[in-house]
Amino acid sequence: MRLVCRIEVKNNWVVKGVQYEGVGKVLALDKGYRIPSNDKIEEVILLDLTRSVFGLPPNFMALEIVAENTNLPITFGGGIDSVEAALKAFELGASKVYLNSSVTVNETSLVNELVKIVGRQAITIGCEYRIENGQRMCYGEAGREPFQETLTDRAIAMNACGAGEIVVSHIESDGIEKGFDWECLDELPPLPIPIILASGGSQAELDKIQGYESMKCEALCFSKVFNNDYG
Amino acid sequence: MTMVEIVNVEGTNRRNLFNCLKNNIDVDFVDDPSSVKASTLILPGVSHFGHYIDFLDAHGWREFLLNTDRKIIGICSGYHALCSGSEESPRHKGIGLLQGQAKLIKADLSCTNGKVPHVGIRHLPKCNSIEQGKGYFVHSYGVLADGIENESQIIKIAQSQYAVSQINKNIIGLQYHPELSGEDGKHLLLELISR
Numbered sequence: 065m066r067l068v069c070r071i072e073v074k075n076n077w078v079v080k081g082v083q084y085e086g087v088g089k090v091l092a093l094d095k096g097y098r099i100p101s102n103d104k105i106e107e108v109i110l111l112d113l114t115r116s117v118f119g120l121p122p123n124f125m126a127l128e129i130v131a132e133n134t135n136l137p138i139t140f141g142g143g144i145d146s147v148e149a150a151l152k153a154f155e156l157g158a159s160k161v162y163l164n165s166s167v168t169v170n171e172t173s174l175v176n177e178l179v180k181i182v183g184r185q186a187i188t189i190g191c192e193y194r195i196e197n198g199q200r201m202c203y204g205e206a207g208r209e210p211f212q213e214t215l216t217d218r219a220i221a222m223n224a225c226g227a228g229e230i231v232v233s234h235i236e237s238d239g240i241e242k243g244f245d246w247e248c249l250d251e252l253p254p255l256p257i258p259i260i261l262a263s264g265g266s267q268a269e270l271d272k273i274q275g276y277e278s279m280k281c282e283a284l285c286f287s288k289v290f291n292n293d294y295g
Numbered sequence: 296m297t298m299v300e301i302v303n304v305e306g307t308n309r310r311n312l313f314n315c316l317k318n319n320i321d322v323d324f325v326d327d328p329s330s331v332k333a334s335t336l337i338l339p340g341v342s343h344f345g346h347y348i349d350f351l352d353a354h355g356w357r358e359f360l361l362n363t364d365r366k367i368i369g370i371c372s373g374y375h376a377l378c379s380g381s382e383e384s385p386r387h388k389g390i391g392l393l394q395g396q397a398k399l400i401k402a403d404l405s406c407t408n409g410k411v412p413h414v415g416i417r418h419l420p421k422c423n424s425i426e427q428g429k430g431y432f433v434h435s436y437g438v439l440a441d442g443i444e445n446e447s448q449i450i451k452i453a454q455s456q457y458a459v460s461q462i463n464k465n466i467i468g469l470q471y472h473p474e475l476s477g478e479d480g481k482h483l484l485l486e487l488i489s490r
Contacts, residue, residue, distance in 0.1 A: 066415045103477075106416050106431065135315045137431060137475040157310040159341060159433065159475060182306045183343045183372065183383065185412035185433050228412045228435070256402035258410045282410060 065276050066283035068260055069100055069290050070109040073126040073142075080288050082239035084113060084192075084207040090291050093126055099134050100293035104273070108138045109162060109188075109231070109262075109285060113206040115143025116165040122149055124156055131157025139188050147177050154182065162231065164190030165204035169213050172225035179226040188260075189227040191218050193248075194235050200248060207235045219252050219259075229258040231285060237264025239288055244269065249280040258282035265289060299488055300325040300333040304350050307339040307372070308474075315474035315481055320488065328359035335488050336363075340371025340472055344397065344436070345384030347376050360390050366465045367392070368487060371434055374461070374468030383436050392466045394443050395458065397436040403453040411435050413452050416476065422448045424462050425487075428479045430471030432459075437470060 072079050074087055076094070081087040091097075099108055110130055112123035122143040131138055140153045141162025150161045166174050167189060178187055192207060193200040193215045200215035211218070215232065222230055232252075234245040243266050252259065262285035269276075270289050299322045301309045309324065316322040325331055351357055360367060360377075369377040380389040381397035389396070403409035408417070412435045421427040423446050440449045440456040447458040459470035467487060473480035 131310060131314055133314075135311070135474055135477060135481055137311075137433065137472070151306060154306055154308055154341065155310060157308070157314060159308050159311060159472075179343070181343055181346050182341060183435065185414070185435050186341050228433075229414065254404050256404065256411055258412065258414050277407075282414070 065273050066106050067104045067273055068107045068109055068262075068283050068285040069102070069105045070111065070262060070285050070287040071099065071130065072287065073110065073112045073123055074114050075123070076125065080239055080291060081113070084235050084238055087114075091294055093129055095129065095132075097129055097133060098295065099130065099136070100290035101295050102290065102293050105136065107283075108134065108136055110138050110140050111162060112142035116205045117208060122153065124152060127153060127156045127158060141188070141190070145174070147174070147181065150178055151181070154186070160186045160188045160228070162188045162190055164192055165209065167222070168204070168211050169217055169221040172221070175222075175225045175227060184226045185228040187226065187228045189222040189230050190233065191215055191222070191230050192233045192235055200251060203235065215248060216251055216253065219255060223255050223257050227257060229260060230255075231260040231262050232281075233263040235263065240264060241266045241288055244284070246279065252280065260285050262287075298322065298333055299335045299337060300331060301337045301339055302356065304339060304342060304347055306342040306346055308341040309339040312337060312339050312370075312474045315484065319485055327354045328356055331359070331365070333365070335366040335368065338367065338369040338373030338376055340373050341433075342372045343383060344372060344375055344381040345387045347372050348384070348387040348389070351376060351390070357390060360392065364465055366467070366488070368467045368469065369393075370469050370472060370474070374470055375436060375438070377466060377468050378438055381436055393461045393463055393468045394445055395438040397438055400435060400437050400453055400455070406454055408451070409453040411453065413437070417450060417471070419448050419450065419459070419471070422446055422460070425460060425483065428483060429476060430459070430469075430473065430480060431476040432471050434470060
C-alpha cells in the first residue's frame with residue numbers, strides 16, 4: 065500500500081482545515097521547509113485549496129519551495145486550469161498535476177490535451193465528494209461548487225478520458241482524523257487505474273497501513289496526522 | 296567542466312533531476328547539441344513519447360545521440376526514447392540505442408501491481424552494474440524483458456516481465472525514477488554518473 069502525504073498550503077503557510085473550511089496555520093513555508101519526517105512516505109500531494117475558490121493562479125511559490133528540498137514525487141494542484149499552468153508545474157518540480165475544479169464529466173478537454181503532452185501517468189484527478197441523501201456527490205472549488213456528478217460517474221469518466229489515477233476524498237471526513245470512508249470503495253466499479261483514498265485518515269490507520277493490502281485501493285493519503293512529524 | 300547536463304525537454308520533470316543532483320555535482324540544463332559541455336547527459340522522464348521524439352528531432356538530438364561516446368542516461372520516457380519505439384506513438388521512431396519497444400502495460404486487476412499506470416516504490420534486483428535497491432515507478436508503457444540481451448534489471452508488472460533498466464556500453468536506460476526514490480535513488484544516480 066502506497067503511503068502518500070498531503071500537504072495543504074495557503075500562500076506561504078502550511079495549513080490544515082476541517083471539512084475544507086477554516087484553515088489554521090501549521091508552520092511557515094519558507095526556504096528551510098522540509099516535508100514531514102516519515103521515511104515510509106512515497107509521494108507528496110501539494111494542494112492550495114484556496115486557489116480555485118478565488119480564481120487565483122496556482123501557488124507555484126509553494127511548489128518551488130517544497131520541490132527544492134525533497135526527492136520524492138510531488139503531485140501539485142490548486143487552481144490548475146490550463147495546459148500552460150500544468151506545464152509550468154512540471155517545470156518547477158511537479159511529477160504529476162492534480163486537477164479537480166477544471167474537469168467535469170462533461171468537460172474533459174484539459175485532460176485530453178495534457179495526455180498528449182505529458183502522458184496519462186502524470187495526471188491525477190480529484191473526486192471530492194459530500195454524502196447527500198445517501199449518495200456520494202462530487203464538488204469543485206474546495207467543496208463549494210456541486211458538479212451534479214456521483215462519485216461513481218466521475219470515477220468512470222475520468223478513467224475513460226485519460227486520467228492516470230484518482231484521489232477519492234470525503235469532504236466531511238477531512239481534518240477530523242476519525243478514519244477513511246472505506247465504504248466508498250465498494251461503490252466504485254473495478255478500475256484499471258490506481259485509486260488513492262484520502263480524507264480523515266487516523267493515526268491508527270497510519271500505524272497499520274500494510275494491513276490494508278486487500279482493500280480496493282492502491283494508496284492511502286494522510287494529512288493531519290503528519291503534522292506531528294515536523295522536526 | 297560541467298559534469299552533467301539535463302536535456303531540456305518540455306513536459307518532463309527535469310527540475311526534479313536538477314534538485315536531486317545540485318548539492319552534489321555540477322549540473323545544468325542544455326537545449327541543443329551544439330551547446331553540450333558535459334561528459335554525461337540525462338534524458339529526463341515524464342512525457343508523451345511522441346512529444347518527446349518531436350522535441351529531440353526538432354533540436355538535432357537524434358544524430359548527436361547516435362554518434363556520441365558521452366554517457367547518456369535516459370529515465371522513464373527518456374529510456375523509451377533510446378529504444379526502437381513505443382506503442383504510445385507508433386508513428387514516431389525511437390533513437391534505437393537500446394533494445395526493445397515500449398508497449399502498453401495491460402492492466403491485470405487479479406494481481407498485486409496490476410493496475411496501469413504502474414505507480415510506486417518497487418524492490419529492484421541486482422544486476423552486474425547496479426546493486427539491488429528500491430526505485431519509484433510511474434508509467435503506463437514498459438519494455439518487455441523477452442529478447443533483451445543487454446544487461447538489465449527485470450521485475451514483474453501485471454503478470455509480465457519487464458526490463459526496467461538496460462545498459463549498453465555508454466548508454467543507460469532506467470524505467471524507474473532515481474531522482475524520485477529518496478536517498479537510495481540519489482545514491483544510485485550519483486554512482487551511475489561517476490563510474
